[in-house]
Amino acid sequence: AINFTVYVDGTKVKPYDDGNYTIDEGKTVRIEWNDDAVYGFGQGMAPGENEKFVEFTMPGNDLILPLISVEFPEGITEIKQQAFKGCSKLSSITIPNTVVKIGKEAFSGCSNLTDIVIPESVTSIGDRAFSGCSSLTSMNIPNNVTNIGEYAFCACVNLANINIPNSVNSIGRYAFADCGSLTSIHIPNSVTNIGEGAFQRCVSLTSFSIA
Numbered sequence: 129a130i131n132f133t134v135y136v137d138g139t140k141v142k143p144y145d146d147g148n149y150t151i152d153e154g155k156t157v158r159i160e161w162n163d164d165a166v167y168g169f170g171q172g173m174a175p176g177e178n179e180k181f182v183e184f185t186m187p188g189n190d191l192i193l194p195l196i197s198v199e200f201p202e203g204i205t206e207i208k209q210q211a212f213k214g215c216s217k218l219s220s221i222t223i224p225n226t227v228v229k230i231g232k233e234a235f236s237g238c239s240n241l242t243d244i245v246i247p248e249s250v251t252s253i254g255d256r257a258f259s260g261c262s263s264l265t266s267m268n269i270p271n272n273v274t275n276i277g278e279y280a281f282c283a284c285v286n287l288a289n290i291n292i293p294n295s296v297n298s299i300g301r302y303a304f305a306d307c308g309s310l311t312s313i314h315i316p317n318s319v320t321n322i323g324e325g326a327f328q329r330c331v332s333l334t335s336f337s338i339a
Contacts, residue, residue: 133160200224207234209254216240219263225249230257232277239263246270253280255300262286265309271295276303278323285309294318299326308332314339 135158209231225247232254248270255277266289278300294316301323312335
């Protein structure tokens with residue numbers, strides 16, 4: 129779970145059952161956290177380098193998670209699980225070249241995400257990391273990734289192009305299941321394990337090679 133605390137005008141508040149907050153216009157919001165992850169907070173806010181809080185004034189009565197784009201500060205090494213899960217308005221993200229791990233469900237359900245840059249520093253893509261990112265059309269997996277997690281790109285229904293580098297040795301179960309726009313896939317000979325249903329229901333797939 130995401131480990132952060134929200135204060136409104138200096139008073140600690142709790143979210144609704146769905147995990148969201150509704151905050152009145154003009155209120156001062158401060159979000160603090162206690163670890164080294166950087167999370168997806170709202171109104172386009174992102175923390176500065178080495179900071180563990182963001183603070184801003186609410187411009188309206190909307191929820192505090194309508195991110196559109198994010199660019200991380202340098203120095204973080206991991207995007208933790210569920211960090212941006214369900215941020216359905218997030219369309220663009222740039223990950224710094226210090227990150228080595230993208231956690232479980234980190235961007236799951238980011239249905240408007242069209243542009244993401246994964247740096248060469250990343251070695252692991254977690255389970256369901258990009259599942260349900262239905263606006264993604266292409267993905268370049270960097271050359272140092274060794275493991276693609278279970279359901280990692282499941283239901284990326286518009287994903288037509290994917291590059292799997294020869295550093296990858298394992299593709300998890302259902303990793304690309306229900307990627308209905310995927311037309312071709314090349315598996316490098318570095319891969320020693322392809323999980324159950326990895327390409328299940330890829331109905332447009334006409335070319336598949338392992339070499």
